[in-house]
Amino acid sequence: MSMYNYVFRRVGFMAVTLFFVTLIAFAVTNILPGDVALLILGPNATDQSLEALQTQLGLNRPLYVQYIDWVVGLLQGNMGESLRFGEPVAQLIAERLPRSMMLAVAATLIAVVLSVPLGVYAAINQNEAPDVSASMFAFVGISMPIFLWGLVFILVFAVWLNLFPTGGYVSPSEDLVGSLTRLVLPAGAMGFALTAYIMRMTRSSMLEVLSEEYINLARAKGMSQRVIVLRHALKNAIIPVITVIAFQFSYAFGGVVVLEEVFFWPGIGRLTLTAIQSRDIPLIQGCILVVALIYMFSNFAADLLYAYFDPRIRYGGDD
Amino acid sequence: MSAPTTATDREADDGPLLDVRGLKTEFRTEGGPIVASNEVSFSLDRGETMGLVGESGAGKSVTARSLMRLIDSPGEITGGQVVFNGEDLLQKTEAEMRDIRGNRIAMIPQDPMSSLNPVMTVGEQITETIRRHQDVSKSEARRLAIESMDDVGIPDAEERIDDYPHEFSGGMRQRVLVAIGFSCEPDLIIADEPTTALDVTTQAKILDLLNEMQEREGTAVLMITHNLGVVAQTCDHVGVMYAGNLVETAELGDLFDRPRHPYTRSLIDSIPEVDTDYDELPTLDGAMPDLGDLPSGCNFAPRCPHATEACRTGGDPSLDAVGDGSSRAACLHADDLDLSESTVPEAGAGRRDIDRTGEPLFEVRNLKKYFNAGEGVFGNVHLSWSGGGLPTVERRHVKAVDDVSFDVYPGETVGLVGESGCGKSTVARTALRLLEPTDGEVYFEGQPLHELGSSEIRSLRREMQMIFQDPQSSLNPRKTVGQIVGRAMEKHGIATGEEKRERVGDLLERVGLSRAAASKYPHEFSGGQQQRVAIAHALAVEPKLIVCDEPVSALDVSVQAQILNLLNEIQDDENISFLFISHNIGVIRHICDRVAVMYLGKIAEFGSIEQVFSPPFHPYTESLLSAVPHANPDRETDRILLEGSVPSPINPPSGCPFQTRCPKKIGDVCEQDLPELEAVDGGDHYISCHLSDEEMSQRESFITPSKRAETSPADSD
Numbered sequence A: 001m002s003m004y005n006y007v008f009r010r011v012g013f014m015a016v017t018l019f020f021v022t023l024i025a026f027a028v029t030n031i032l033p034g035d036v037a038l039l040i041l042g043p044n045a046t047d048q049s050l051e052a053l054q055t056q057l058g059l060n061r062p063l064y065v066q067y068i069d070w071v072v073g074l075l076q077g078n079m080g081e082s083l084r085f086g087e088p089v090a091q092l093i094a095e096r097l098p099r100s101m102m103l104a105v106a107a108t109l110i111a112v113v114l115s116v117p118l119g120v121y122a123a124i125n126q127n128e129a130p131d132v133s134a135s136m137f138a139f140v141g142i143s144m145p146i147f148l149w150g151l152v153f154i155l156v157f158a159v160w161l162n163l164f165p166t167g168g169y170v171s172p173s174e175d176l177v178g179s180l181t182r183l184v185l186p187a188g189a190m191g192f193a194l195t196a197y198i199m200r201m202t203r204s205s206m207l208e209v210l211s212e213e214y215i216n217l218a219r220a221k222g223m224s225q226r227v228i229v230l231r232h233a234l235k236n237a238i239i240p241v242i243t244v245i246a247f248q249f250s251y252a253f254g255g256v257v258v259l260e261e262v263f264f265w266p267g268i269g270r271l272t273l274t275a276i277q278s279r280d281i282p283l284i285q286g287c288i289l290v291v292a293l294i295y296m297f298s299n300f301a302a303d304l305l306y307a308y309f310d311p312r313i314r315y316g317g318d319d
Numbered sequence B: 001m002s003a004p005t006t007a008t009d010r011e012a013d014d015g016p017l018l019d020v021r022g023l024k025t026e027f028r029t030e031g032g033p034i035v036a037s038n039e040v041s042f043s044l045d046r047g048e049t050m051g052l053v054g055e056s057g058a059g060k061s062v063t064a065r066s067l068m069r070l071i072d073s074p075g076e077i078t079g080g081q082v083v084f085n086g087e088d089l090l091q092k093t094e095a096e097m098r099d100i101r102g103n104r105i106a107m108i109p110q111d112p113m114s115s116l117n118p119v120m121t122v123g124e125q126i127t128e129t130i131r132r133h134q135d136v137s138k139s140e141a142r143r144l145a146i147e148s149m150d151d152v153g154i155p156d157a158e159e160r161i162d163d164y165p166h167e168f169s170g171g172m173r174q175r176v177l178v179a180i181g182f183s184c185e186p187d188l189i190i191a192d193e194p195t196t197a198l199d200v201t202t203q204a205k206i207l208d209l210l211n212e213m214q215e216r217e218g219t220a221v222l223m224i225t226h227n228l229g230v231v232a233q234t235c236d237h238v239g240v241m242y243a244g245n246l247v248e249t250a251e252l253g254d255l256f257d258r259p260r261h262p263y264t265r266s267l268i269d270s271i272p273e274v275d276t277d278y279d280e281l282p283t284l285d286g287a288m289p290d291l292g293d294l295p296s297g298c299n300f301a302p303r304c305p306h307a308t309e310a311c312r313t314g315g316d317p318s319l320d321a322v323g324d325g326s327s328r329a330a331c332l333h334a335d336d337l338d339l340s341e342s343t344v345p346e347a348g349a350g351r352r353d354i355d356r357t358g359e360p361l362f363e364v365r366n367l368k369k370y371f372n373a374g375e376g377v378f379g380n381v382h383l384s385w386s387g388g389g390l391p392t393v394e395r396r397h398v399k400a401v402d403d404v405s406f407d408v409y410p411g412e413t414v415g416l417v418g419e420s421g422c423g424k425s426t427v428a429r430t431a432l433r434l435l436e437p438t439d440g441e442v443y444f445e446g447q448p449l450h451e452l453g454s455s456e457i458r459s460l461r462r463e464m465q466m467i468f469q470d471p472q473s474s475l476n477p478r479k480t481v482g483q484i485v486g487r488a489m490e491k492h493g494i495a496t497g498e499e500k501r502e503r504v505g506d507l508l509e510r511v512g513l514s515r516a517a518a519s520k521y522p523h524e525f526s527g528g529q530q531q532r533v534a535i536a537h538a539l540a541v542e543p544k545l546i547v548c549d550e551p552v553s554a555l556d557v558s559v560q561a562q563i564l565n566l567l568n569e570i571q572d573d574e575n576i577s578f579l580f581i582s583h584n585i586g587v588i589r590h591i592c593d594r595v596a597v598m599y600l601g602k603i604a605e606f607g608s609i610e611q612v613f614s615p616p617f618h619p620y621t622e623s624l625l626s627a628v629p630h631a632n633p634d635r636e637t638d639r640i641l642l643e644g645s646v647p648s649p650i651n652p653p654s655g656c657p658f659q660t661r662c663p664k665k666i667g668d669v670c671e672q673d674l675p676e677l678e679a680v681d682g683g684d685h686y687i688s689c690h691l692s693d694e695e696m697s698q699r700e701s702f703i704t705p706s707k708r709a710e711t712s713p714a715d716s717d
């Protein structure tokens, strides 16, 4: 199987997954309690006006018609119009998504930069003091829910130490420094929470690789510890870690939804919350779809990277 | 083999290349310290080859790794000297050692599959060694790497240098490891079981390569192996290890002609000769003591036929010169004992006659099994983008078993032998319907297995049992041995309750375990004992046929013979038939009545052991037999080394499957026509080859005629 075949098949699977995602997004919003028309018009609306609005929004058509309609619209790049904001959903999402992306990417980067060296360091000092303290550090990260970490970070770094602002968002194109200083706390809190998994995975993967025969041979060839760890071991050990990182990235995206509230970060998380609170069905559907797409693509990217790093997969399996 | 070094040569040099004095390596374990290498002393001259032999766990690898200071915690070198080129390596710093490793002393490891880094190209792995130790540019290192790949016989080195290890066959990977080992022209190569993981034909080629490289470069080699055949073929002198001690060192010839230590004698006697018939294979009884719990006197005393009271009470005998020869032995009685005679009873009667007049018990006709190439539902769908335009879709198959026919009679053992990947195990699994056959017929006692439904098959399973290579993975770790064996009886309604317990006990005794073993768990047993449990489990349902898939390949040599004897004994008592799968033609020789030699999913030759081991030979059988190393240094075998490696079964060669490697290939006929499996001289000996009988009979029998004459008239039971 060549790389082409591999990608070809993965894309096929993605298309199938995507179909189910649209089904779910559609189903979820349609079993949500609360009448949209009622929400829009308020409790004092007459039955007549409610019905008129329902007809106008197409809400009283059979479900499958509504679904097909929606999908056809999606295929034409039309995600509908937000009931709440009266703007195209696509435009709303396009505005918020990059901000959330920025947060999630920064959080993942911080986590990787912290956890991979830490995991390697722990592995080469297995069961000794550095290993134990590194593991403890990582363990602290997952000992509390993400939003609590957000609050702790605000309390320590913003309120007590007064190093960073407590929240808010500034576009990097307007004020780069201001933007970055506001990014540090939410991304740091998020990244810290992600560190534990990646570090543990790096550590166990490294330990496994370090006991392989080819590491023994590398030592017998006179390679230095540094070369053995970086060239021989890490390149192998990182392969399973990549999947975890990609998975953590999608996890970070989930965490972002919560953290955006804590840090007043106007991203897709807050948009989703607003959409749900106002039963803004087209917007909810759009948000679910986009978040699911990001999940899928980060996993796809993980697989491609995996294939890139592991030549056995690149060329179709070790017979 | 390197030129023999004379005593004067040695004196002329300023000391030996390597002089190990009192080397001691210990491991700290929970049960106290283990001395894996105890006061080991030996020396090795330039260009010389020394063998290090002994059972598993004797401390061979630990000793070798200690020489390179590659012992990890919890292990530690606690004493002695390793004088190499006049300097004590144990005094050097780690940085100085790194300059020596791979440069002056290199290692060739055992397992070609796991010893190369899978994410680095073979070129990177060779050049990094060169660049680490020699001050050369990148392109110069690459040139040297290509040269060294050429030297070890890797074809198209220039194109293949950027390939990854998984793109090479096992034999080719071992060549890459040899190339890495020799890349900096070291003074000493430590080869730890360099051929154990390989098929015989590949093993022979790698050993030849090692000898050739050594001669060319004048390198000294420390060859670690448990195979005395390999030792006899490659070494100048030999060290024998037992329980962490070096118990004998001797010149190669002396070791075999006049061993000085009783353990050496037992080790030599435990090797079955390919050309000898045995009633029972010679074995090395008992087991090496646990290194954490050694007896107070001589470590070998519990197994030694010559042990006296003095042996059991005195300390460890030291390794001293014996008599006037060059041998040294660690035995109190070395000077008095004459161990030059083998203790193995002379050749026995060989195997019984099998009555093949009735119905066969098991018969396979034109069996085929094709696998999809690739994984998953669409795995074999292959898109090819060649020629531009739309990709074309094709389905590809691995023809693992392609038109195989044979039969097994009651009480008979039929062997399937061939190199890895030739389809042996697939034949067995497909024949038992563990896999669905693609085509063909299978009969058990006349019933057509290929037509039966799955419930009928299940009830027939009782009659057909299977024993696998790795006993550990086939026994449920959470059940006691009693439960494992008893459950089989219950499932097929053979016995329950008290009767079941009674029978389990009997069975365990039958396979050489104690009744008490029933309450233990599989992990509490050694590999050999676990295989005995697996045999008891198979016997529990009183089958008529047992398929044994490489049943002894995972076991230590000294244990293999015990298991083979057990299988033979059981067959004599119960008249069970065996279908016996092995890549080891020596094992096949001693356990089978008839054998099918397989190559690339097809049978190349089929007949009795006598027929297959004597002319006429299929060219493949001939090369397979010629490649078996003999544990006899005086014996010169004219080995046939096959070119290339086994072709891919996805894309097998046209005509005769062996034509790409056949040393006797005729020409176009072989490339165009598939030879039929035909009876030679009208008998029941079948060969699939276009050659005439005369052309296939140019070599003598591998079963010595004199021995045959001795044994054939003997009355067989």
Ligand SMILES: Nc1ncnc2c1ncn2[C@@H]1O[C@H](COP(=O)(O)OP(=O)(O)OP(=O)(O)O)[C@@H](O)[C@H]1O
Binding pocket: B027, B028, B029, B034, B036, B054, B055, B056, B057, B058, B059, B060, B061, B062, B063, B073, B074, B075, B226, B291
């Ligand atoms: N890391 C370790 N920790 C504890 N004991 C060890 C360790 N490595 C080896 N040993 C012990 O040292 C002894 C010698 O082992 P070694 O690997 O040298 O045997 P060997 O002769 O090479 O056997 P084989 O033929 O199976 O390769 C064994 O008893 C083994 O259990």
Ligand code: SF4
Binding pocket: B261, B262, B263, B298, B299, B300, B301, B302, B304, B305, B306, B307, B308, B311, B317, B330, B331, B332, B333, B334
């Ligand atoms: S010292 Fe005694 S027990 Fe040990 S090998 Fe010699 S004769 Fe046997």
Ligand code: SF4
Binding pocket: B619, B620, B656, B657, B658, B659, B660, B662, B663, B664, B665, B666, B667, B670, B675, B688, B689, B690, B691
């Ligand atoms: S048929 Fe030809 S190629 Fe095949 S084994 Fe015979 S001689 Fe060799």
Ligand SMILES: [Mg+2]
Binding pocket: B060, B061, B062, B192
């Ligand atoms: Mg070993």
